[in-house]
Amino acid sequence: MSASHAIEVSGLRRSYGSHTAVRDVSFQVRHGAVTGFLGPNGAGKSTTLRMLVGLTTPDSGQARVLGSDYRALPNPGRHVGVLLDASAQHSGRTGREVLALGAMAMGLPPRRADELLEVVGLDADEARRRTGTYSLGMRQRLGIAHALLGDPRVLVLDEPANGLDPGGIHWLRTLLREFADRGGCVLLSSHLLREVEVIADLLIVIGRGRVVAQGAKQELLAAGGTVVRGSDAGTLAAALAAAGIAATRTGDAFLAQAEPEQVARAAAAGGVVVLELRPAGTDRLESLFLQLTADDSRETVRR
Numbered sequence: 001m002s003a004s005h006a007i008e009v010s011g012l013r014r015s016y017g018s019h020t021a022v023r024d025v026s027f028q029v030r031h032g033a034v035t036g037f038l039g040p041n042g043a044g045k046s047t048t049l050r051m052l053v054g055l056t057t058p059d060s061g062q063a064r065v066l067g068s069d070y071r072a073l074p075n076p077g078r079h080v081g082v083l084l085d086a087s088a089q090h091s092g093r094t095g096r097e098v099l100a101l102g103a104m105a106m107g108l109p110p111r112r113a114d115e116l117l118e119v120v121g122l123d124a125d126e127a128r129r130r131t132g133t134y135s136l137g138m139r140q141r142l143g144i145a146h147a148l149l150g151d152p153r154v155l156v157l158d159e160p161a162n163g164l165d166p167g168g169i170h171w172l173r174t175l176l177r178e179f180a181d182r183g184g185c186v187l188l189s190s191h192l193l194r195e196v197e198v199i200a201d202l203l204i205v206i207g208r209g210r211v212v213a214q215g216a217k218q219e220l221l222a223a224g225g226t227v228v229r230g231s232d233a234g235t236l237a238a239a240l241a242a243a244g245i246a247a248t249r250t251g252d253a254f255l256a257q258a259e260p261e262q263v264a265r266a267a268a269a270g271g272v273v274v275l276e277l278r279p280a281g282t283d284r285l286e287s288l289f290l291q292l293t294a295d296d297s298r299e300t301v302r303r
């Protein structure tokens with residue numbers, strides 16, 4: 001395994017009866033970045049993450065974290081923080097007890113629980129409450145605290161933004177950004193394109209148990225060119241042509257095959273006031289994602 005990759009998954013496959021949940025999934029996840037694992041409901045995200053941390057046995061293929069089978073890591077919580085199901089905690093324990101027990105299991109002092117409660121914004125009152133009374137957002141915060149307890153280098157989080165309000169999503173984004181900027185590796189799943197788009201640097205898109213796209217978010221988003229609309233369509237067309245930028249007209253806008261900055265400069269050089277400028281790739285990724293969702297025929301009305 002390459003030392004630059006924290007996670008390496010190759011040829012993973014898992015069936016349940018006649019249904020293949022994950023078929024030939026391969027990807028690598030590097031340090032120092034937040035990687036989003038994106039796919040519609042039932043695409044195979046949780047099954048893949050469960051195989052990664054040894055909770056589900058693959059029919060074939062292998063998954064390695066920090067160069068090892070997860071189950072072979074000594075004291076794994078000190079290396080890999082995992083949050084697969086925020087509701088899995090014992091509902092009769094208080095938030096603080098959950099963290100204190102986790103700290104003890106990892107050989108850490110109980111004060112580590114208090115540090116993490118502060119990091120995830122659970123106050124003293126909330127920490128004393130049984131987790132059975134927690135909202136989903138509070139459970140997610142507790143689950144993230146548990147994943148961070150052992151100061152791991154890798155985080156594997158299944159739908160961590162589920163149940164968080166917009167402020168909570170902003171908080172999560174900042175937390176994961178800082179973790180990755182310190183060199184950590186984050187792999188997080190989501191079934192919401194917009195959610196993962198604001199949090200992740202890299203994307204792995206999965207549909208029907210297969211990886212259908214992967215790469216840097218900016219590249220995936222930029223691949224479709226730039227949508228531009230100007231004060232005068234004729235002058236804008238001429239300005240783009242003069243700059244050697246191929247463009248096709250869609251209504252009163254153009255789809256230009258160049259980066260937004262090049263397009264803006266071309267428009268400025270032609271004296272056109274730009275009224276709209278955005279990467280078209282967002283649309284492309286969205287249509288790929290909607291197509292995946294539609295392929296699952298969950299949204300299709302059968303006649």
Ligand SMILES: Nc1ncnc2c1ncn2[C@@H]1O[C@H](COP(=O)(O)OP(=O)(O)OP(=O)(O)O)[C@@H](O)[C@H]1O
Nearest residue numbers: 016020021039040041042043044045046047048191
């Ligand atoms: N233990 C199981 N027994 C039978 N089928 C299962 C089991 N676990 C997963 N599956 C099936 O495998 C497929 C993939 O499920 P998985 O939970 O991995 O998807 P997901 O991408 O995480 O979906 P979601 O976004 O809805 O959580 C689904 O069709 C699911 O019903």
